[in-house]
Amino acid sequence: MLTISRLVADPALGLRVVTSELTEPLGEEIHWLHTTELADPSPYVRSGELVLTNGLWLSHVSPDRFVAAVARAGAAGLVFGLTAQTPTLPEGLAALCLSHRLPLIELCVGVPFAALTRAAARIQNEVLQAELTATVHRGDALATALSRGSGAAGVLEILRGETELPLLVVDRKGRRLASIGCEPTDEQVRLAAAALNRTPPPIEVDLLGRGPAVLYLVEGAMGEVDAGLYCLEPAETLAAADREALAQAARFLSLEVTKQQAVHAIEARFAAELLEMILSGPRSSGEVIRRLRAYGVPPDRPLGVLVSAPVAASDPDTLPGDITHAVGAFFATHGIPVFTAAGSRDVVSICLWERSAEELARFARDLAAEVGRRVPTGRVVIGIGDIATAGVLRESLVRAREVCQILRAQPAPDIAAFADIATFRMLLGLLDNQVRQRFSEQVLGAIRDHDARAHTDLEHTLRTFLAHDGQWAVTATALHVHVNTLRNRMARITELTGRNVNRLEDTIDLYLALVAEPSGPATGTSAH
Structure with a gap:
């Protein structure tokens, strides 16, 4: 970026820093250069501009009034150009600039202000070229990562190559899609998701002691906010290059979210079809076998059926579909092949199960506890179907669903099988x-x-x-x-x-x- 230090570093300009005590302002960004000989230039000087002057105002106003006006305008510094008529700095000018914390730079005789302007334009051009090159290279890297299936984690890895910032990607349902440089707690992830559901979403979010985290919105195919890229640092600490990199990454994450939405829509359609086939009975058993095999569930071996449902969700927006991810993750943790589908009121899981019914009940109890812990549903109940083969899953699924509905209406227990609860609802469930x-x-x-x-x-x-x-x-x-x-x-x-x-x-x-x-x-x- 354009700074006083970069201008001073150019030997052709012949610049000398007079107020050497003011080191920090020398590295701050200059918005542009402003040449003036007005006695009071404050109405015309913009904040962050470097003021250039030959001191022609000395015959009209004292140095203290001129310096005060320049400082009042928020100028980045003052360049005093020496001339044959003014071969030295005005007396007391350095002390005045120092008292206003306004860097004072001396320009030697014979160097025109136009030389400074050309140098500033060259530096700005170099900065823009570097930013454009970095953006293009970063875009290529992000596109490559997504095309290779690296997902949100791959996007953060690309950013990690440029910055050490702690980053977190969370969707609106409270799922952590990726993180790097930080280990957020479940409560921090929940707060991050809650911010995404506010209208409009905030620019910064306080994540429990981490201080304000900057939020970059990730939009899906319909232009709605589906996820957020959080930088767990305050906005004022981010450099312009960091902000540009984060904004570009958020746009690429939108592509990933849109792709995942399309994939989920396709999976949802096939999952719904498979459930309908199972419920239609033996006439679709052949296709059920083929579909289960496509989901990685061996249809020629014993299968367990579990139906999960939330009871009293603390969040009114919590739907059975929200717990599907937690159910699938639990099975994956245990290395059990499973087909999982979220209905309007429950979540159906059909898994490989070559152990006893008692062990399936214990597994269901652990599943209910884990899902209840990960998803704010208040309480999750699970109906257990009979262990069956792919060709005769209908009765097991119907029984498990009916048991699940009965458990939702009772204070206890949280899991049960058909044999544990016998009511007229079981008989109704066996009817078409x-x-x-x-x-x-x-x-x-x-x-x-x-x-x-x-x-x-x-x-x-x-x-x-x-x-x-x-x-x-x-x-x-x-x-x-x-x-x-x-x-x-x-x-x-x-x-x-x-x-x-x-x-x-x-x-x-x-x-x-x-x-x-x-x-x-x-x-x-x-x-x-």
Whole structure:
């Protein structure tokens, strides 16, 4: 960059530093040169400019007023050009500049200010060429790293070759994609992710005692902020070259994020298809076997089925898809081949398991604890399916999902298998979705039609009544209606459905119809 030191170092200019005590300002960047002979140049001198003068103002104003005006404007320094008329510096000028901490440089007789301007332009050109060359070389290195699959870690390695700055890449879901020169804690990663979800994201973030960290946004394919490149140093400590390198790296990280989004979308589609094939039963067993083999899960050996789900997420934005990464990482840590897919309410894992069912239960317990620790879900429950072969996975998956849903509604336990929990939901889970849907519509269709036509809420009334175990007063309070109003609504339900809640058999029909509706196909899936 252009500094007083670089100008002084050019012997052709004949510059001499008079205020040698002021060493630090000599290395600071100069924005440009400003020639003036005005008595008060402060309205025209910009901060950071180097002022050039021959002292023609001496006949109009004293040196102390001129120096004060130059200092007030924030000038980088003062170059006094000696002439035949002024062969020496004005008396007291050096002391005045020193008192204002304004570097004073003497320009010898015979060297025009134009020589300084040409030298400054040459230096600026050299700086720009060096920056452009560095940017091009860095861009080539970043592109090569990404093309070789080095990912975010490869990008940080390139930056590490230029700077010793501690760097961290975190996505919006709180996953650490890469780091170098630092070992952030889980809480620091969480704070970094939380900052990305603010609108707008901050420029700097305090990461628990590390001080302010500079944030460079990493955008995905849709222009939304999907990740952040954090430099764990305050912004004021970064050189211009560091800031340019970090900004360029953030742009290349956007390419990596976009690529990963595309890969995940493809994986999600195939994962969703595989789940549908498993749920369709034996007629798709051949394709299920081929797909599992493609995911690295040997289909001709025993397979375990686990279904995980969050219970009460402390973060309202936490979805089952957010815990898929933690589940996949846990299996990878144990070296177990697994197919993992995130549905709308749970995460399905089908893994190679050649050990006992008891060991699978212990593994599931450790998995629930680890996922609960890594993801802010509050509590994670896991339904365990039977150990089965690829051709007959449907029943095991259905049972595990039903167990998982039951565990979500109970305070304990966190894991269970089909044999541990036996309820009517297990029987419903073994039925095809179409059968369950037809039964629900047959019993409740008339109520739903009436609600749609008359803008009533009889189905909600029935759900509330049964959820409160048929207690009239408690239900009326929950619905904020009089008990007589509730009785009138229940009478209308009896009229429409032909089933009376005062008869046990009819109450069972109504309750089963409410809970029998299928949950629908998995959405937003991904695979590992």
